Amino acid sequence: MSQDRIRQLVVTVSGVVCVFGTLLGTGVIGTRVAESSGGTLAADATLIAPASTAFSIWSVIYLGLLAYVIWQWLPAHRRDDRLRATGYLGAASMVLNAAWLMVTQVGWLWVSVAVMIALLVTLGRLVDHLARRPATSTVERVAVDGTFGLYLGWVCVATCANIAATLVASGCPPPVGRPRGRRWS
Structure with missing residues (x-):
């Protein structure tokens, strides 16, 4: 089996794992993220927690990840150096x-x-690799660069929110003020 075929299979299996995690995190087979971990990650848990409506961006990200998995399998892209450089990072x-969705459960x-x-x-490295090898088509810019750029942007915000929620849940007092409708314990 060729290295390219192995990469394609790894990316595809990782996509399936991602779907499973999503089913957990959306409450289809697990607990919704906002309700898991005792509500620590809910939209009103900290001053910097994203609003509930912000999470609709995941629909776009997941569609983009699906497009990325399919893009890898297209005959013209099977031996693409750009995909070789980013495939395992995408996976x-x-x-x-x-994993994040599972541990929050x-x-x-x-x-x-x-x-x-x-x-x-991982996403920072992936986007860096993409920037070093410009996309050759508009479809690739949207399906690959757009997906991972949006994904990285969201994860930057989510990392800050995750850290803040974890600190508050661990007993660190919030800086100043408090969200409307919720009292800090």
Whole structure:
């Protein structure tokens, strides 16, 4: 089996793992993220937690990840150097995404921070690789660069929110003020 075929299979299996994690995190087979970990990651848990509506961006990211998996299998891209440089990073990002959703299910907040930071570093490296090898088509710019750029942007915000929520849940007092409708304990 060729190295390209192995990469394609790894990316595809990672996409399936990501779907499983998503089913957990959306409450289809697990607990919704906002309700897991004792509500620590809910939209009103800290001053910098993203609003509930912000999470709709995941629909776009997940569609983009699906497009990325399909893009890898297209005959014209099977031996693409750009995909060779990013395939395993893309796969790792999908597995880390699922891992984050899984650890929040069991309330391991500090582990969720470590997983989120690993995801942030992985996506940063992936986007750096993409920037060094410009896309050759508009479809590729949208399906690959757009997906991972958006994904990285969201993970930057989510990392800050995850750390803040974990600190508050660990007993660190919030800086100043408090969100409307919620009292800090």
